Amino acid sequence: MDEFSGRSAIVGLGYSKLERRSPRPLAHFAREAAEAAVADAGLKVEDIDGLGTIPNIAAYGNTGDLEGIDIVTVPNMVQMLGLEHDIRWHVQTPGLCPDTIMAAGAAVASGACTYALVWRAVNVPKGRYSDFSREKAYGGNQFRAPYGFNMPAAWQSVALRKYMHDHGSTREDMAAFVVQNRENTQLNPKAYWHGTPLTVEDYLEAPMVADPFCLYDCDIPVDGCVAVVLASAERARDLRQPPAYITGHAQTTWPTRGGFTDSENMWEGGAAMGEKLWASAGLGPDDIDVAMLYDGFSIFLYVWLEALGFVGRGEAASYIASGATALDGELPLNTSGCSLGEGRLHGMAQISEAVLQVTGRAGARQIEGAAHTIATVGAGTLASGGLIFSREARA
Amino acid sequence: MSANEAAVTKPIPVPDELTAPFWEAANRGVLAIQHCAACERYIHPPEAVCPYCQAQELSFRQVSGRARVYTHTVVRDNITRGFAEGEPYVIGIIELVEQERLVLVANVVGVTPEEVEIGMPLRVTFERLTDDIALPQFEPEEA
Numbered sequence: 397m398d399e400f401s402g403r404s405a406i407v408g409l410g411y412s413k414l415e416r417r418s419p420r421p422l423a424h425f426a427r428e429a430a431e432a433a434v435a436d437a438g439l440k441v442e443d444i445d446g447l448g449t450i451p452n453i454a455a456y457g458n459t460g461d462l463e464g465i466d467i468v469t470v471p472n473m474v475q476m477l478g479l480e481h482d483i484r485w486h487v488q489t490p491g492l493c494p495d496t497i498m499a500a501g502a503a504v505a506s507g508a509c510t511y512a513l514v515w516r517a518v519n520v521p522k523g524r525y526s527d528f529s530r531e532k533a534y535g536g537n538q539f540r541a542p543y544g545f546n547m548p549a550a551w552q553s554v555a556l557r558k559y560m561h562d563h564g565s566t567r568e569d570m571a572a573f574v575v576q577n578r579e580n581t582q583l584n585p586k587a588y589w590h591g592t593p594l595t596v597e598d599y600l601e602a603p604m605v606a607d608p609f610c611l612y613d614c615d616i617p618v619d620g621c622v623a624v625v626l627a628s629a630e631r632a633r634d635l636r637q638p639p640a641y642i643t644g645h646a647q648t649t650w651p652t653r654g655g656f657t658d659s660e661n662m663w664e665g666g667a668a669m670g671e672k673l674w675a676s677a678g679l680g681p682d683d684i685d686v687a688m689l690y691d692g693f694s695i696f697l698y699v700w701l702e703a704l705g706f707v708g709r710g711e712a713a714s715y716i717a718s719g720a721t722a723l724d725g726e727l728p729l730n731t732s733g734c735s736l737g738e739g740r741l742h743g744m745a746q747i748s749e750a751v752l753q754v755t756g757r758a759g760a761r762q763i764e765g766a767a768h769t770i771a772t773v774g775a776g777t778l779a780s781g782g783l784i785f786s787r788e789a790r791a
Numbered sequence: 792m793s794a795n796e797a798a799v800t801k802p803i804p805v806p807d808e809l810t811a812p813f814w815e816a817a818n819r820g821v822l823a824i825q826h827c828a829a830c831e832r833y834i835h836p837p838e839a840v841c842p843y844c845q846a847q848e849l850s851f852r853q854v855s856g857r858a859r860v861y862t863h864t865v866v867r868d869n870i871t872r873g874f875a876e877g878e879p880y881v882i883g884i885i886e887l888v889e890q891e892r893l894v895l896v897a898n899v900v901g902v903t904p905e906e907v908e909i910g911m912p913l914r915v916t917f918e919r920l921t922d923d924i925a926l927p928q929f930e931p932e933e934a
Contacts (some may be wrong), residue, residue, distance in 0.1 A: 524870050526870070527871055533804050540896050542801050542802055542920070544866060544880060550866055554864050604867050606867070653842070654836050658892050
């Protein structure tokens with residue numbers, strides 16, 4: 397394990413309500429989650445002296461980036477919480493939330509700040525996702541947008557097509573995962589799809605978005621925010637909640653080589669990240685009790701299960717279909733429903749459930765005795781990240 | 792703006808320092824791909840430095856235009872102007888025969904979505920967008 401392992405922890409977790417197309421400004425969701433996270437840690441808002449967020453919009457195309465409406469930046473949070481004189485450290489990292497959480501963990505472990513608050517606020521943009529109705533296409537878009545390859549769902553659907561072709565999996569195999577995931581979601585009262593079951597037939601008969609992706613291969617966009625509070629391992633022991641020690645961490649810088657054209661990049665990048673993640677924690681796939689693998693699109697489950705070495709290449713679909721990833725299986729997977737079931741929180745659904753499971757706070761879906769949990773975010777390529785949480789400080 | 796441009800509704804590629812030779816060739820009906828003299832590999836989309844061997848001396852080389860379907864999707868729910876009207880349409884990830892995993896994005900045209908399959912042999916064709924821009928597209932080789 398590396399020297400960062402076990403030196404910081406998530407000590408508080410807060411959610412806003414998750415809605416769709418809410419008339420409330422996004423800033424209200426962010427404040428709600430931030431205050432809930434601080435209270436969960438048993439702290440007061442004025443104890444927070446570090447802030448980190450991912451300020452980019454969670455959409456692609458013609459959507460807005462208005463402060464407080466579409467994004468909630470550090471200055472906005474400072475103002476809402478009245479922390480103008482208190483913040484000693486802050487960071488805004490475009491990308492995905494593991495980057496920001498790692499930075500905050502390093503900040504509290506080093507003493508740059510004492511208690512760091514990290515949040516991710518996302519909204520359902522006005523209009524529709526992926527409207528690229530522009531007259532010109534610059535940069536990487538010049539090789540995609542003129543062909544109508546301007547939707548994240550289309551970018552990722554080509555990977556599922558290739559997987560099904562190369563490994564003989566079917567839409568029925570994916571239905572097994574999505575339905576299992578929706579069953580888990582029924583045990584998560586804060587999830588958007590809580591109260592709405594899904595059958596295999598519902599999946600197979602759903603409208604196709606970008607064949608072979610149907611509606612339910614895509615996560616559910618929400619208005620909402622999740623926030624966490626980090627502290628050093630030393631301070632974490634004395635707070636209200638059991639700490640979720642950060643014992644493994646990895647980021648990947650693997651290029652997408654043309655932007656989601658050659659899907660093999662996702663497996664290669666994910667594997668490169670996995671090597672770093674396992675090495676940092678001194679752990680391996682067999683040590684993980686519960687896994688929260690990014691499911692912004694369904695195909696990512698296959699990427700992460702295989703790239704991280706939980707199963708061999710081409711084995712993920714049959715592994716899931718065997719029941720191994722159910723709540724009573726050998727590797728309970730996405731126990732809260734994560735992005736597909738809880739909502740499109742850009743990785744914070746994974747982080748939060750990994751924290752709740754390892755601290756014994758996952759309620760009806762708790763996996764007894766979970767000592768090590770994992771959360772991954774992203775597609776395996778650029779900006780992806782992973783964290784391992786442990787019940788004890790040293791792995 | 793010419794009459795031709797006025798009719799265009801798709802986003803029009805804007806060539807830049809890296810990509811201008813690609814579009815200049817396409818405008819002449821030629822598919823030219825960036826090539827690294829040092830490691831003799833093709834690169835797409837064009838890069839400033841070879842991602843395989845880090846060499847910086849890169850040029851463009853005409854390729855055969857022969858390819859196959861690496862993977863593809865059939866889009867049925869895109870609201871973007873210029874595409875919603877043509878649904879369902881096929882986006883291919885097109886692997887050129889010159890090099891394994893040398894892929895580019897194009898529509899597979901001249902065929903119904905149901906007929907497209909991975910491995911299908913293709914050849915390049917060009918769709919004129921403006922006086923300056925022609926899009927490489929691909930159609931079945933036997934057509």
